[in-house]
Amino acid sequence: MPAAPEPFDELMHHARETRVVVVGGGIAGLLAAWECAKVGMPVTVLEASDAFGGTISSAEVDGIRIDTGASCWTAGGVVRELVEELGLGDLVVTPADDRTWIAGLPKGAAAPVPQESVLGIPANPWDESVRRFIGWGGVWRAYLDRLRPPLTIGKERSLARLVRTRMGEAVLDRMVAPLSVGRFGITPDRVDVASAAPGLSSALTRTGSLGGAVADLLVGRDGPAVESLDGGLAPLVDALVARLRGLGAELVTGVRIDAIERTPDDRWRVIPDLEGGGEFEGEIVVVAAGPQGAAGLLAPHAGSAVRQMTTAASRREIVTLVVDAPRLDGAPRGGQVYAVPGSGRASGVVHATARWGWLAEASGPGVHVLQVAFDRPAGDSSGIAPTDTAPTEAALPDAEAVATARAEASALLGVPLDADVVRDWRRTGFALPLPASALGHDDHAAAVREAVAALPGLAAVGAWLAGSGLAQVVADARNEAERVRRAALWASPASD
Secondary structure: OOOOOOOHHHHHHHHHOOOEEEEOOEHHHHHHHHHHHOOOOOEEEEEOOOOOEOOOOEEEEOOEEEEOOOOOEEOOHHHHHHHHHOOOHHHEEOOOOOOEEEEOOHHHOEEEOOOOEEOOEEOOOOOHHHHHHHHHHHHHHHHHHHOOOOOOOOOOOEHHHHHHHHHOHHHHHHHHHHHHHHHHOOOHHHEEHHHHOOOHHHHHHHHOOHHHHHHHHHOOOOOOOEEEEOOOOHHHHHHHHHHHHHOOOEEEEOOOEEEEEEOOOOOEEEEEOOOOOOOEEEOEEEEOOOHHHHHHHHHHHHOHHHHHHHOOOEEEEEEEEEEEOHHHOOOOOOOEEEEOOOOOOOOEEEEHHHHOHHHHHHHOOOEEEEEEEEEEOOOOOOOOOOOOOOOOOOOOOHHHHHHHHHHHHHHHHOOOOOHHHEEEEEEEEEEEOOOOOEOOHHHHHHHHHHHHHOOOOEEEOOHHHHOOOHHHHHHHHHHHHHHHHHHHHHOOOOOO
């Protein structure tokens, strides 16, 4: 006979006595805090910087409020559900122009990514839109895909090896690699096919070719790929902060945490640095810091698995330029352009005023917002990004960084941009977490989760663990908050 449910008033009292400390005020930390505050748990959120949101950040550039980090999410899904729950559904917008181009092709050419493609892999190599990338020699090599025997399901996990074996180097280097590096900051040899394109391996076996598998996956795919909010993503952070404050949560900025430790009475102590004031204690601590911060806090408790997850992050610096350039009014290369790796210093540029109608309206005729990305793997001092984890002050002086970004944007967009067209600029840098599609990500993440779950009252959330992308971060933060919340209140895992 099942046990009788705990009386409601006793459960509420238990919740009110269960204090939660969240280290990190990015979207994952705020969401985990809200999930706990909803049931009456007293919550304190500690953020090292002077603002909440993490990689959902914005800045005023030339009088325009612009997203300087994450700017959209995969259409629909858990993020759209969160947006609706927060009362922001009326602000949802889709891109005005979401065409993607690749520049840095032979002879300085550029071309739009074929619509009939997945991860840059074309469904039909004979299509003229594909030939622009790989030439006739590449087309004939890619055609061999149709003549080779299909792989068995799951045999090839590396995206690079799969594409190279089936369609050749030209498709890999000129179509697949620019999207992998530009979007996620990793090369195709580090991408897990099964995670990046679910169903592709089984479709390959079913259809007999990689091109056929791509065509199979494209069936029924309609509608926009991404969504955002009118005015940018800042309202999402503002709404979560407002909900938390309405529930009585304490939100503190400017507090950097040095360590967390278990107390003799089985609580958690959160210890700030010398300038952070007094210590904080709670029955639950949620580590929602960035990769390096999380590694420092969790490694003493969760072991080497945390280091394996966090040391792989690369650095990305975004240089946002507001320019007077009427020649860009027609968005000659769509909303985003990625570079063939090695063809330039930048990995890509987002033509933000072409992509988002609200931003074009705010900017006015002839004025454009360009966001140029520079990536560098951890430990690599090349590029314009700094060589440490501090936010963006360094490798190049500002004037040189802006000039470099302007030159790269000009080359990628195919429109000359002289120095005098730059009205204003902003530099933003952050650690770029690995996507969930990175080879080994799931195994390392599972090891971290197992180690963290073994310690009562400890939780870990964030893109470094869930994988890059708002959908992954939001889903994981909610699941992890539910796990630790349920364990604290009912002393049982969420799966029971």
